[in-house]
Amino acid sequence: MPDLRFYFDPACPFAWMTSKWVRTVQRRRAYEVEWRFVSLRLLNSHVDYDAHFPAGYEAGHTAGLRLLRLAARVREEQGPDVVAPLYEALGRLLYERTEQPDEGGSRTRAIAAEALGAVGLPARLVAALDDEGLDAVVRAETDEALSLTGKDVGTPILHFAPPEGTALFGPVISRLPAEDEAVALWDHVVALAAFPGFAELKRSLRERPQLPSFGVRTGEVGLVEDWHGGSRRLKR
Numbered sequence: 213m214p215d216l217r218f219y220f221d222p223a224c225p226f227a228w229m230t231s232k233w234v235r236t237v238q239r240r241r242a243y244e245v246e247w248r249f250v251s252l253r254l255l256n257s258h259v260d261y262d263a264h265f266p267a268g269y270e271a272g273h274t275a276g277l278r279l280l281r282l283a284a285r286v287r288e289e290q291g292p293d294v295v296a297p298l299y300e301a302l303g304r305l306l307y308e309r310t311e312q313p314d315e316g317g318s319r320t321r322a323i324a325a326e327a328l329g330a331v332g333l334p335a336r337l338v339a340a341l342d343d344e345g346l347d348a349v350v351r352a353e354t355d356e357a358l359s360l361t362g363k364d365v366g367t368p369i370l371h372f373a374p375p376e377g378t379a380l381f382g383p384v385i386s387r388l389p390a391e392d393e394a395v396a397l398w399d400h401v402v403a404l405a406a407f408p409g410f411a412e413l414k415r416s417l418r419e420r421p422q423l424p425s426f427g428v429r430t431g432e433v434g435l436v437e438d439w440h441g442g443s444r445r446l447k448r
Contacts, residue, residue: 215243217371217379219250219357220299222283223276226384227368228303229421233385235300236394246374247295249284249353250367253277275320277350278341282324284349285340286333294331301327307423372405380405386419386434 218234220227237243253273261270279302287295305323324338340346357369360379371379389397404410420426420434428434 213374214246215373217246217248217374219248219353219367219369219371221250221252221273221276221367222279222299222302222306223252223272224367225307225421225423225426226366226386226418228307229385229388229423230368230370230383231299231303232388233383233394233398236389236391237398240391240395245296246292247299248357249280249350250357250369251277251280251350251354252367254347254351254354255358255363255366277347278320279324280350281343281346282328282337282340284346285337285343288349289337290333294333297331298327298333301330307421307425310424310427370405372402378405378408378410384418386421388422388430 216234218231220231222228234243234245238245251273253270253276256265256273259265261273283295283298286298302323305326321338321341324341325335328335328337357371357379358365360371361369361381365381367381369379369381370383371377383401404413416439417436418439419436420428422428422430422432422434426434
């Protein structure tokens with residue numbers, strides 16, 4: 213059993229930031245992580261995007277769903293251990309370049325193909341992007357994640373010490389902690405999660421993450437925005 217189940221959507225830059233932190237913890241100590249799926253597009257399937265989100269969010273969330281289809285097919289054919297390097301390759305391509313994030317979905321196929329090549333997987337797997345039959349797998353894990361936290365959440369969702377441990381939405385971070393700080397900060401989070409009565413610490417002000425795709429360099433503070441309700445939804 214892993215120490216942590218990390219439910220991610222490639223469309224979420226905050227999930228990517230948290231995943232970088234988790235990988236830092238893994239480098240500093242023996243810590244086993246299972247990478248699983250939660251889709252923002254499926255989570256918001258009942259929502260009128262034009263009325264509730266800023267422009268571009270439906271396309272961005274749909275791109276995330278397509279990339280999760282790819283991850284599901286890769287896991288099916290290659291096994292669960294390949295999900296971690298695939299997600300890392302996708303995240304680097306989406307967020308560690310100076311271009312703006314792929315909110316319109318136009319680069320999704322090219323990014324998927326490049327990520328597959330980076331981890332040595334067959335190029336033919338890119339066809340999974342359009343395989344709606346894989347949505348059942350992604351939906352099942354999305355439902356699994358929400359059953360652990362409740363429905364009024366986003367990504368990432370982290371399940372500590374599964375199967376009995378607590379699951380939480382977040383931690384949401386905009387800055388990557390230094391190597392020496394990462395483990396100490398992580399231990400504080402694990403300690404909170406270990407108390408079964410703990411539910412939430414929250415503020416709605418968020419900095420844009422320190423990622424090249426957002427034009428925020430290490431050491432800089434991104435533009436602060438009020439994510440009222442914990443998301444970019446314009447109304448509930």
